[in-house]
Amino acid sequence: xxxxxxxxxxxxxxxxxxxEIARQFDTAGARVVIVDLFQExxxxxxxxxxxxxxxxxxxxxxxxxxxxxxxxxxxxxxxxHFGKLDILxxxxxxxxxxxxxxxxxxxxxxxxxxxxxxxxxxxxxGLALLRKSPAGRIVNLSSISAxxxxxxxxxxxSKAGVIGLTKTLxxxxxxxxxxxxxxxxxxxxxxxxxxxxxxxxxxxxxKVPAKRAGTPLDVARAVAFLASDKASYITGEVVEVDGGLxxxxxxxxxxxxx
Ligand SMILES: NC(=O)c1ccc[n+]([C@@H]2O[C@H](COP(=O)([O-])OP(=O)(O)OC[C@H]3O[C@@H](n4cnc5c(N)ncnc54)[C@H](O)[C@@H]3O)[C@@H](O)[C@H]2O)c1
Numbered sequence: 001x002x003x004x005x006x007x008x009x010x011x012x013x014x015x016x017x018x019x020e021i022a023r024q025f026d027t028a029g030a031r032v033v034i035v036d037l038f039q040e041x042x043x044x045x046x047x048x049x050x051x052x053x054x055x056x057x058x059x060x061x062x063x064x065x066x067x068x069x070x071x072x073x074x075x076x077x078x079x080x081h082f083g084k085l086d087i088l089x090x091x092x093x094x095x096x097x098x099x100x101x102x103x104x105x106x107x108x109x110x111x112x113x114x115x116x117x118x119x120x121x122x123x124x125x126g127l128a129l130l131r132k133s134p135a136g137r138i139v140n141l142s143s144i145s146a147x148x149x150x151x152x153x154x155x156x157x158s159k160a161g162v163i164g165l166t167k168t169l170x171x172x173x174x175x176x177x178x179x180x181x182x183x184x185x186x187x188x189x190x191x192x193x194x195x196x197x198x199x200x201x202x203x204x205x206x207k208v209p210a211k212r213a214g215t216p217l218d219v220a221r222a223v224a225f226l227a228s229d230k231a232s233y234i235t236g237e238v239v240e241v242d243g244g245l246x247x248x249x250x251x252x253x254x255x256x257x258x
Contacts, residue, residue, distance in 0.1 A: 001028045001224055001225070001228045001230070002028055002029060002228075002229075003025055003028040003029050003030035003087075003224075003227075003228070004028075004029035004030070006025075006029075006030045006031070006086040006087055006227075007030065007031040007032075007033065007078075007082045007084050007085050007086050007087070008022075008025040008030045008031070008032055008033065008086065008087035008088075008089065008227065009032075009033035009035060009078060009085055009087065009088050009089065009126070010022045010025070010032070010033070010034065010035065010089040010091055011035045011036075011063070011065050011089065011090055011091050011092035011118070011122060012035070012036055012065075012091045012092030012093060013034045013035060013036060013045055013091065014034070014036035014037075014038070014041030014042055014044065014045045015036075015041065015045070015190070015191060016188075016190035016191055016192060016216055017091060017141070017185065017188060017190060017216045017219045017220065018036075018089070018091040018092070019045050019048070019049075019216070020215075020216035020217055020219070020220040021089055021091060021216075021219070021220040021223050021224070022034055022045065022049055023049055023220070024217075024220045024221065024223070024224045025087070025224065025227075026049045026050065026057070026058065028224065030057070030087070031057045031058075031059075031082055032049065032057065032058050032059075033058075033059050033060070033061065033078055033081075033082070033085075034046050034049070034058065034059070034060040034061070035060070035061055035062075035063050035065075035074060035092070036060075036062065036063075036092070037062060037063075037064060038062060039062050042060035042061065042062055043060060045060065046058050046059075046060040059077075059078070059081050059082065061074050061077050061078070065090075065092045065114060065118030065119075065121060065122055066113040066114045066117055066118045066121070067121075068121055071118075071121040071122055071125045072125055074122075074125070075125045075126055075128075075129060078129065079129060084129060084132065084133065085126060085129035085130055085133065085136075086130070086133040086135065086136060086137065087136075087137045087138075087139070087227045088122060088123065088126045088130060088136075088137070088138045088139075089138075089139045089140075089141070089223055089227070090118070090119040090122050090123070090138070090139070090140045090141060090162075091141045091223075092114060092115075092118055093114060093115045093141060093143075093158075093192075094110065094111060094114045094115065095111065095152065095155050095192060095195070096110055096111050096154060096155075097151045097152055097155065098151060099150070099151055100153040103153055103154060107154060108153070108154045110154075111154035111155055111158050112154060112157065112158050112161075114158075115155065115158035115159060115161075115162065116157075116158040116161040116162060116165070119140055119162055119165060120165060123138060123165070123169060126138075127173075130176075130178060131173075131176050131178070133178075134177065135177055135178075135229065135232065136173070136176060136177065136178035136179075137178065137179055137180075137226065137227045138166075138169065138173075138178065138179070138180040138181070139180075139181055139182070139183060139223050139226050139227055140162050140165070140166050140180070140181070140182045140183075141162070141182070141183055141185070141219075141223075142159045142160075142162045142163050142166070142182040142183065142184040142238060143155070143156075143159040143184055143185060144184050144185070144186045144240060144242050144245055144246050145159055146159040146160040146162070146163055146184060147160075147246070159184070162182060163182055163184075163238055166180050166181065166182040166236065166238070167180075167236045170235040170236030170237075171236065174235055178235075179226070179231065179232065179234060179235040180235055180236065181226045181231070181234060181235060181236070181237045181238070181239065182237070182238045182239070183219060183222050183223055183226065183238075183239050183241055184238050184239065184240045184241070184242070184246075185214060185218075185219045185240075185241045185242060186204075186208065186214055186240070186241065186242025186243060186245040186246070187201075187204045187205065187208060187213050187214060187242070187243075187245070188213060188214040188215065188216060188218070188219055188241075189213045189214070189215060189216075190216060193213070204245075207245060208242070208243040208244065208245050209243060209244035209245070209247065210243025210244055211243075212243065214241060214242065214243060218241055219241050222239050222241045226239065
């Protein structure tokens, strides 16, 4: 894939899946905008990808995607720095897991604010720049938890909301030659899933037909494809990157394959 004349912004790219997505864009020649909460993380990611924070193809900005003013300032900085934007990847996301009966309003709101409202704010504020691109792309990070998951009412609702937003924007923005898609990862090895107990980890991995956790690279490759020219006729799609976890099972799990 070639992103040589493209500028790509990835939110939450100081670590994990976002950092790998940024690395893929950089490797394919794009100008890359690293975005995360803290300067230290942003600088470290820029340094890791470019070898130097001053590399002219990489720019890093701090931003809280849940804060409207912060997002407004981010896109003003991107316009000032690169003058254009072709690809927006809404990757920043958090979890605050707990059973619904004990879920506080604060933890509900925090997750919705970052995962769903943050995606809305970046799409809304980034639109003016993306519309000017000859082939604008938005890729949103959802999750297989969008289908429901015990202990994740807030997270599941936010990621289902991301899918609804993705499909609606795909319809509304197609006439700008823009595509809007989502990637829904399953169980991916990052700091987010390191917080999960060993028991829960085993429970999930036992269910994965591929019999392994995913890597950030597995997800980043799907995002890069959807952001590329090769995916110009794909829009409003949700690509599951989960080793087959989402596929309905036809037989009881104990039936051995021949
Ligand atoms: N890891 C998984 O198994 C998995 C599965 C499904 C979906 N996802 C989704 O993929 C995305 C990346 O997940 P990850 O595992 O790399 O997570 P991670 O926790 O390793 O990284 C998330 C990044 O987002 C940043 N961030 C958090 N809140 C932010 C905010 N308000 N503004 C800006 N940046 C913020 C964090 O600082 C961090 O760098 C998330 O949207 C997550 O929900 C992950």
